[in-house]
Amino acid sequence: xxSAGVPSILSPAISDSDRSLVRFNFENTYARxxxxxYSRLNPTPVADPRLVxxxxxxxxxxxxxxxxxxxxxxxxxxxGNLVAEGSEPLALAYAGHQFGHFVPQLGDxxxxxxxxxxxxxxxxxxxxxKGSGPTPFSRRGDGRAALGPVLREYIVSEAMAxxxxxxxxALAAVTTGERxxxxxxxxxxxxxxxAASHLRVGTFQYFAARGDTEGIRLLADYAIVRHYPEASxxxxxxxxxxxxxxxxxxxxxxxxxxxxxxxxxxxxxxxxISGETIDYGPCAFMEAYDPAMxxxxxxxxxxxxxxNQSHAALWxxxxxxxxxxxxxxLEAGGAEAALASAKEALAAFEPQFDAAxxxxxxxxxxxxxxxxxxxxxxxxxxxxxxxxxxxxxxxxRRLCDAVTGPAGDEEVRALFADPGAYDSWAAGWSRRLGxxxxxxxxxxxxxxxxxxxxxxxxxxxxxxxxxxxERQDFQPFEELLDVVARPYEDRPDLEWYSTPARPEECVSQxxxxx
Numbered sequence: 001x002x003s004a005g006v007p008s009i010l011s012p013a014i015s016d017s018d019r020s021l022v023r024f025n026f027e028n029t030y031a032r033x034x035x036x037x038y039s040r041l042n043p044t045p046v047a048d049p050r051l052v053x054x055x056x057x058x059x060x061x062x063x064x065x066x067x068x069x070x071x072x073x074x075x076x077x078x079x080g081n082l083v084a085e086g087s088e089p090l091a092l093a094y095a096g097h098q099f100g101h102f103v104p105q106l107g108d109x110x111x112x113x114x115x116x117x118x119x120x121x122x123x124x125x126x127x128x129x130k131g132s133g134p135t136p137f138s139r140r141g142d143g144r145a146a147l148g149p150v151l152r153e154y155i156v157s158e159a160m161a162x163x164x165x166x167x168x169x170a171l172a173a174v175t176t177g178e179r180x181x182x183x184x185x186x187x188x189x190x191x192x193x194x195a196a197s198h199l200r201v202g203t204f205q206y207f208a209a210r211g212d213t214e215g216i217r218l219l220a221d222y223a224i225v226r227h228y229p230e231a232s233x234x235x236x237x238x239x240x241x242x243x244x245x246x247x248x249x250x251x252x253x254x255x256x257x258x259x260x261x262x263x264x265x266x267x268x269x270x271x272x273i274s275g276e277t278i279d280y281g282p283c284a285f286m287e288a289y290d291p292a293m294x295x296x297x298x299x300x301x302x303x304x305x306x307x308n309q310s311h312a313a314l315w316x317x318x319x320x321x322x323x324x325x326x327x328x329x330l331e332a333g334g335a336e337a338a339l340a341s342a343k344e345a346l347a348a349f350e351p352q353f354d355a356a357x358x359x360x361x362x363x364x365x366x367x368x369x370x371x372x373x374x375x376x377x378x379x380x381x382x383x384x385x386x387x388x389x390x391x392x393x394x395x396x397r398r399l400c401d402a403v404t405g406p407a408g409d410e411e412v413r414a415l416f417a418d419p420g421a422y423d424s425w426a427a428g429w430s431r432r433l434g435x436x437x438x439x440x441x442x443x444x445x446x447x448x449x450x451x452x453x454x455x456x457x458x459x460x461x462x463x464x465x466x467x468x469x470e471r472q473d474f475q476p477f478e479e480l481l482d483v484v485a486r487p488y489e490d491r492p493d494l495e496w497y498s499t500p501a502r503p504e505e506c507v508s509q510x511x512x513x514x
Contacts, residue, residue, distance in 0.1 A: 021065065021068040021071055021073065021074070022065070022068045022069065022071065022073055022074045022077060022084060023064075023065070023068070023085070024064065024084050024085070024086060024087065024114070024115065024117055024127065025063065025086065025117060025118070026084070026085075026086035026087055026088070026114070026115030026116060026117060026127075027115075027116055027117065027118060027124070028086075028088050028115045028116050029116060029124070029222070029226070030090065030092075030113065030116070030126075030197075030222070031088040031090060031115075033218060033219075033222065034215070034218070036093070036212075036215065037092070037093055037215070037218075037219070038090040038091060038092050038093055038113075039090065039091045039093070039107075039135060039136045039137070040088070040089070040090055041089060041090075041091060041112070041135060041136075042080070042083055042089050042112070043079075043080025043081075043083075043089060043112045043129055043132035043133050044080060044132065044133025044134065044143065045079075045080060045081040046079050046080060046081060046176035046177060046178055046188070046190070047176065047177040047178050048175075048176070048177025048178075049075050049076060049078070049079030049081060049174045049175065049176060049177065049190075050075070050174060050175045050177065051070055051075050051078075051172070051174055052151075052172075052173040052174055052175060052189070052468075052474060052477075053154065053170075053172060053173050053474075053477075053478075053481075054066050054069050054070050054171070054172050055158070055169065055170055055171050055172065058169055058170075058171055058194065059171060060120075061119055061120055061121070062117050062119050062120070062125060062171075062194065063117065063118070063119065063120055064117070064171075069171075069172060075174055078129070078172045078174050078190065078192050079174045079176060079190055080112065080129050080132040080133060080190060083114075084114065084115075086115060087114045087115045088114075088115055089112040089113065089114055089115075090108075090112065090113045091107060091108040091109075091111065091112060091113070091135035091136065091137055092107060092108045092111075092113060092198055092203070093105070093107045093137065093203075093206050094106055094107055094108075094200050094202040094203040094205070094206045094269055095202045095203075095205040095206040095209055095268075095269070096200070096201070096202030096205060096267050096268045096269025096270075097202075097205075097267055097268040097269075097316070097319060098267045098269070099267065099298075099299070099303055100303065102205075102209075104205075104206070104209040104210075105137065105206070106137065106139075106202060106269050107135070107136070107137025107206075108135055108137055108198075109134070109135055109137045109138040109139060109141050109143060110130065110131055110132065110133070110134070110135070110138065110141060110142075110143040110144060110145060111128055111129060111130045111131075111132060111135075111193075112128065112129045112132045112133075112135070113126055113127070113128050113198060114127045114128065114129060115127055123196065124196075124197075124226065125194050125195065125196060126193075126194065126195045126196070126197055126198055127171070127192065127193075127194060128192070128193045128194075128195065128198060129190055129191070129192055129193075130145055130150070130153075130190065130191040130192075130193050131143075131144050131145025131150060131176075131188065131189060131190040131191060132190055142180060142181070144176075144178070144180045144188050145180070145188065145189055145190065145191065146180045146182060146186040146187065146188060146189065146469075147175060147186065147187040147188065147189040147465075147468060147469050148186065148465045148468070148469050149281070150173050150189040150190070150191040151173065151189070151464070151465055151468055151477055152280065152283075152461060152465060153170060153191055153193075153280040154170040154173050154191065154477075154481075155456050155461055155464070155477070155480060155481060155484065156280045156283055156456055156461070157169055157170050157193075157277070157280055158170055158481060158484065158485065159455065159456045159484035159485075159487065160261075160277055162484055162485050162486065162487050163259060163452060163455075163487050164255075165252070165255045165256070165259070165261075165277060166248075166252055166255075166274075166275055166276045166277060167276050167277040167278075168193050168194060168195040168272075168276055168277065168278050169193070169194045169195075170191060170192070170193060170194070171192040171193070171194050172191075172192040173189060173190070173191055173192070174189060174190050174192075175187055175188065175189050176188035176189060176190060186469065187469060195272070195274070195276060195278065196226075196227065196272075196274040196276055197223075197226055197227065197272075197273065197274050198272075198278075199219070199222075199223055199226075199227075199272065199273040199274065200268065200269050200270070200271055200272060200273060200278075201268040201269070201271040201273070201316050201317070201319055201320045201323070202267075202268045202269030202271070203219060203273070204216060204219060204220075204273075204320055204323035204324060205268060205319060205320075205323050207219060207323070208322065208323035208326070213326040213327075216323065216324065216326055216327050217326075217327050217330070220237075220238050220241055220324065220327050223241060223273050224237055224240075224241050226274075227244070227273060227274050227275075228240065228241050228244040228245075230244075231243075231244060235331075236328075236331045236332065236341070237331065238324055238327040238328050238330070238331055239328060239331065239332070239341050239345060241324075242320065242321055242324055242328075242342065242345045243345050243348070245273055245275070245317065245320060246317055246345055246346065246348060246349050246352070247348075247352055248274070248275025249271070249275060249313050249316075249317060249349070250310075250313070250348075250349050250352035250353040250356060251275070251352070251353075251356045252275050252276075252277065252313075253309050253310050253313045253353060254310075254353050254356035254357040254360060255356075255360070256277070256309060257306065257307075257309060257310070257357060258357065258360040258361070258364065258450075259285065259393075259452070259455065260285050260286040260289070260306070260392035260393060260455070261283070261284075261285050261286075262283060262284050262285070262286065262293060262294070262295055262304070262305070262306050262309070263277070263283055263304060263309065264281060264282035264283045264284065264294075264295055264296040264299065264304055265279065265281050265282055265283075265296060265298075265299075265304060266303075266304045266309060266312040266313065266316065267316075268316045268319050268320075271313070271316045271317075271320075281296075282295055282296035282297060282298070282299070283295070284458050284507070285392075285393070285455040285456060285457065285458070286306060286392050287391050287392065287393075287457065287458070287500045287501060287506075288389040288390065288391060288392070288500070289382065289385040289386050289389070289390055289391070289392040289395070290306070290386055290389075291305070291306055291307035291382075291386060292305050292306070292307065293305060293306045294306075295458075295507075310350075310353050313349070313353075314346065314349045314350065317346060317349060318346055321342035321343075321345065321346055322342075324342070325338050325339065325342060328341055328342060358374070358375050358378070360450065361374075361375070361378040362374055362378070363446055363447065363449075363450040364378075364396045364399070364447060364450045364451050365377070365378060365381075365399065365429065365432075365447070366399070366400075366403045366433060366436070366438075366443035366444070366446060366447045367432065367433075367436060368436055368437070368438050368443070368446070369435075369436060369437075371432075371435070373432075374432070377428060377429065377432060380425055380428075381395075381425050381429075384416070384421040384422065384425055385416075387417075387418075387421065388415075388416040388417040388418055388421050388422075389417060390415040390416050390417075390422075391415055391500045393451070393452065393453075393455050393498075394415055394498070394500070395412060395415050396447075396450075396451035397448075397451045397452065397453050397498075398411040398412045398415070399412060399447060399451070400444050400447040400448045400451060401444070402426070403433065403440055403443050403444050403447060404440040404441060404443075404444050405440065409422075409423075409426060412426075448488060449488055452487035452488050453487065453488065453489065453490055453491070453498050454483050454484055454486070454487045454489075454491075454494070454497055454498055455484070455487065456480065456484050457497065457498075457499075457500070457501065458501065458506075458507035459501035459505040459506065459507055460480060460496070460497055461480065461507075462507050463476060464476040464477045464479075464480045465477075480497070483497045
């Protein structure tokens with residue numbers, strides 16, 4: 001049984017004869033847009049669906065019954081074999097720059113948007129199947145997903161949610177009883193993904209590439225209603241939309257770098273208009289701090305390296321601004337004014353990113369107040385961490401103990417190849433802490449909420465995936481989910497999950513799964 005009493009692949013899904021048990025109460029708005037925005041088609045059925053996991057907490061927050069989802073009828077829906085009442089399955093159209101190269105038509109090549117539900121918080125969410133078969137956008141692909149990448153996205157997206165990062169979420173995972181062909185023959189699976197929406201920078205690019213000004217305007221109006229309703233009251237709503245997306249992306253990417261997270265494939269079609277982290281492919285969390293770190297097996301030039309992520313985000317937002325220019329012209333009074341407005345909006349990204357990152361670094365260092373020299377103090381630490389290959393997550397977590405007294409310093413020193421590099425930095429940090437009014441315990445409490453103990457470390461994730469894929473053993477997957485669900489707690493009995501990989505365990509490359 002899974003952790004919340006809902007059947008997993010280890011025990012067959014409970015049967016039911018009442019098909020009405022599974023009620024999504026879909027309220028679909030994207031399906032009301034013109035049909036050039038998507039392709040209507042149902043998921044492709046699979047041979048033998050079996051439940052791996054239901055996200056009980058998420059299901060309930062969406063007003064869904066997790067027991068019904070785990071029923072035989074529910075699993076048939078989650079696998080794409082049945083279409084739920086009220087569902088209007090769509091494959092969304094979009095374009096995108098992939099590693100800087102523009103592709104005018106991408107779209108959902110292996111996904112179906114089943115519909116939209118209203119969460120208990122009053123927010124609208126998409127319910128999407130990923131790996132649900134070929135679509136008109138598949139570009140000769142099979143439209144399927146392998147079990148390993150499905151479980152990776154489940155683990156990492158749920159970890160990000162627990163860390164407080166805006167993200168898509170995993171509602172369920174099922175196996176298909178079929179094989180997919182990648183570098184090897186692998187078991188197939190389908191992920192049920194929940195998102196604030198699946199609008200992307202590439203969605204706007206799709207219409208811009210076709211000179212479809214009406215499509216751009218309709219999409220912008222939809223994005224405003226769904227994600228930025230305050231923009232509708234602005235004098236220039238489309239400029240306000242652009243401002244809103246820029247702000248959310250600046251804050252999002254700052255959160256990534258504060259956690260040592262590397263997205264891996266920051267193409268414009270993977271940049272969400274809502275400001276969520278989306279499309280977990282070759283993603284990873286750093287261990288030894290290295291600003292140039294790349295994990296993606298296809299990022300040969302380091303375009304999306306850790307330290308390049310803010311630059312990549314700005315580049316993507318510039319492409320959004322370009323796509324929005326026809327709409328901006330309507331409200332700005334001409335092409336020249338629209339271009340000036342877009343440039344002004346984009347100029348705000350870097351200051352907003354820097355402010356969010358610096359604020360986060362102050363929290364990680366226990367600094368309640370902002371003073372001149374704080375940014376330099378943080379950068380000095382990061383440079384010493386890089387030179388000494390100190391573990392990013394552990395360094396900041398152990399500083400939480402060091403802030404309360406000298407005994408904690410030893411745990412931090414041990415992470416540095418040259419402990420003296422830490423000592424000389426810590427002397428300046430101690431002087432700066434002496435200027436703060438808060439007590440050591442108060443500072444430590446704040447720091448512990450900014451620096452997790454547990455992240456989904458690459459070697460631990462790979463071990464869980466290997467167990468599931470190679471031996472059909474899902475217990476390591478379940479255990480890892482339990483760990484990353486409480487990332488800020490100290491749990492001494494789970495030291496393996498917080499310990500960096502040994503040399504023979506290191507994972508240097510990750511893959512997108514397509």
